[in-house]
Amino acid sequence: MSAITVFSLGACQNGGGSGSAAKTAAKAESSQKTVAIKVGDNWSSTHPMAAALDNVFKPMVEEKSNGSIKVELYHSGTLGNEGDLWDGVRNGTIEIAIVGTPMNQEYTTMLISDWPFLYRDLDHAKKVWTGSIAEDMSNEFHEKFPTTYMLGWGPNSARTFTSNKQLTSVDDFKGQKFRMPSNPIHMGIVENLGSSAQVIPLGELFSALETGVVDGQDNGMVTVISEAFYEVQKYIYETNHIISTLEIVASASFMDGLNENQQQIIRDAAKASCETAWDQYIKSVDTDRQFLKDHGVTVTECTAEDKAKIIEQIKPLTDKLYSENPWAIDLTEKIKSVQ
Numbered sequence: 001m002s003a004i005t006v007f008s009l010g011a012c013q014n015g016g017g018s019g020s021a022a023k024t025a026a027k028a029e030s031s032q033k034t035v036a037i038k039v040g041d042n043w044s045s046t047h048p049m050a051a052a053l054d055n056v057f058k059p060m061v062e063e064k065s066n067g068s069i070k071v072e073l074y075h076s077g078t079l080g081n082e083g084d085l086w087d088g089v090r091n092g093t094i095e096i097a098i099v100g101t102p103m104n105q106e107y108t109t110m111l112i113s114d115w116p117f118l119y120r121d122l123d124h125a126k127k128v129w130t131g132s133i134a135e136d137m138s139n140e141f142h143e144k145f146p147t148t149y150m151l152g153w154g155p156n157s158a159r160t161f162t163s164n165k166q167l168t169s170v171d172d173f174k175g176q177k178f179r180m181p182s183n184p185i186h187m188g189i190v191e192n193l194g195s196s197a198q199v200i201p202l203g204e205l206f207s208a209l210e211t212g213v214v215d216g217q218d219n220g221m222v223t224v225i226s227e228a229f230y231e232v233q234k235y236i237y238e239t240n241h242i243i244s245t246l247e248i249v250a251s252a253s254f255m256d257g258l259n260e261n262q263q264q265i266i267r268d269a270a271k272a273s274c275e276t277a278w279d280q281y282i283k284s285v286d287t288d289r290q291f292l293k294d295h296g297v298t299v300t301e302c303t304a305e306d307k308a309k310i311i312e313q314i315k316p317l318t319d320k321l322y323s324e325n326p327w328a329i330d331l332t333e334k335i336k337s338v339q
Contacts (some may be wrong), residue, residue, distance in 0.1 A: 035262075036070045037254065040079035040088070041098035041246075042202055044226040048281040049098055049154045049246050050075050052273040060269040065262055077203050086249070090147050095254040096266075098246050100156060104183060107144045108325055109137070113153075113245045114185045115328075116318065117311055118335055122158060122285070125243040126278040128338050129153035130271075133331075142252075149250045151270035154277040156244040157220020158285070160236050165215050167235040168300040170309045179205055179217040186218065188317035189241060193310065202227070209233060218242075221288040222281060230297050238289070238301045239310065248274065 039057070043050040058071040079085060079094060086102045088094030104110040112118075119125040128134065130153070138150035166172050174194035180186040187197040200208050208214050210232040217229065218241070224230050248270045255263055293299050302310070322328050 034068055034070060035258070036072055037095040038072050038074060038079065039096040039098075040074040040077075040085050040094055042077045042082055042085070043075060043098070043223075045075050046226045047222060048277040048284065049156075049273075051280065052154065052277040053098070056276050057269045057273040060272060061265055064265045064269070069258075069262060069265070081201050081203060089249050089251050090145065092147070092251045092253040094251065096151070096248065096250045096270075098154070098248055100181070100244065100246055101183065103145070107141070109140065109327055109331070111183075111185060111321065111325065112137075112328075112331055112335070113247075114183055114242050115321075115332060116185065116189060116241050116314060117307075118332060119243050122155075122243065122278075122282045124338065125155070125245075126282065128335050129155075129245055130275055130278065131338065133334060133338070147252045149252055149255050151248040151250050151267055152274035153245045153247055154274040155281040156246045157222050157281065158240040159218045159220055159242040159244060160224070160238045160240065161216060161218045162224055162229060162233040162236050162297075163216030164209070164212070164232070164234050167216065167237045168298065169237075170302075170306045170313070172237075176215045177213075179208060179214045185242070185317070185321070188320070189314050190218075192314040192317050205229070206232060220244075221292060222284055225288055225291060230292050230295050234296075234298060236292060236297055236299045238299060239307070240302070241310065 039053060041050055041053065045051060045054060053073055053075075058073060061069050061071050079088065079097075082099050083102045085094060085097035086099050089097045089099075101110040101113050104114075119128070134153045138153075141150040142148065161167060161173075161178070163172075163176060163178075165176055167176070170193070173190065176195045178190045178195050178197055179200040180190060180197040182199045187199075190197045198214055200214065205217060206227060206229065209217065209229060216233065216235075219227075219229070221236065221238075224233070224236065250266070250270075255266070258266070289299055
């Protein structure tokens with residue numbers, strides 16, 4: 001049996017010859033070697049995206065490639081935080097990573113992944129991010145970041161707020177401290193609602209909640225469960241203010257070094273993983289809500305009246321987003337029109 005090696009295009013190109021000849025040689029060599037690929041994420045194995053990597057991506061790639069590709073999965077930030085994973089994929093030290101939008105300051109179109117109150121429901125979000133809009137955005141992403149390929153758009157979650165202080169209505173936000181991702185949309189929402197925002201890495205968040213560094217945070221109920229935040233939070237306010245995505249991003253040097261069949265296997269497995277993750281996530285919401293209630297958390301669903309109040313209160317943020325991003329009106333209208 002061949003030894004397992006981590007394959008990189010750069011190593012083959014150093015062998016000399018013209019660019020096309022070297023590329024042809026690289027692909028021929030890759031078809032004869034067993035290629036080991038590292039796939040990293042920041043989620044526990046119970047998160048729908050992480051579970052889809054375990055149950056769909058890895059077995060599908062290894063089976064369809066007849067064992068020529070071995071998938072090594074690293075959950076829960078083993079390969080680093082989201083920024084580390086993004087940097088690793090860009091520079092080719094990590095073959096594939098599942099990230100949110102750490103690149104949104106360089107490429108503001110990625111803010112669409114965190115746009116507030118954009119979808120009718122979860123099924124609408126799934127149709128958007130497994131359809132033609134996702135395909136077009138993936139192509140544009142590669143143009144912006146040519147050292148990467150976007151392979152799929154899966155679910156992060158419909159984000160809810162949790163807190164140790166009472167949080168059962170829009171009026172309860174005033175004066176509270178929330179951990180938020182390093183993202184202007186997330187931070188702007190809580191600031192518009194009268195709260196303060198503090199950026200804390202996900203891996204440090206449990207401790208920050210437990211020790212009172214912050215009162216609460218925003219994530220989907222699936223993450224509240226997978227990261228055990230329910231052990232250190234008393235209230236969940238089910239605002240669903242953002243239905244966010246997680247992207248499967250691959251190193252271009254890795255992908256380009258594979259033969260065409262291997263590339264297609266990985267692309268197909270990524271697409272299948274995202275579709276499965278969306279389906280499993282949508283099915284999990286009611287179960288997750290009941291789990292949290294059973295563990296003593298007060299779960300309050302946001303009323304239509306409070307939702308309207310939130311949308312009105314965050315209007316300074318959304319007005320700013322539209323004014324600063326010329327692409328935003330057309331893209332949000334396209335998304336809203338998906339049936």
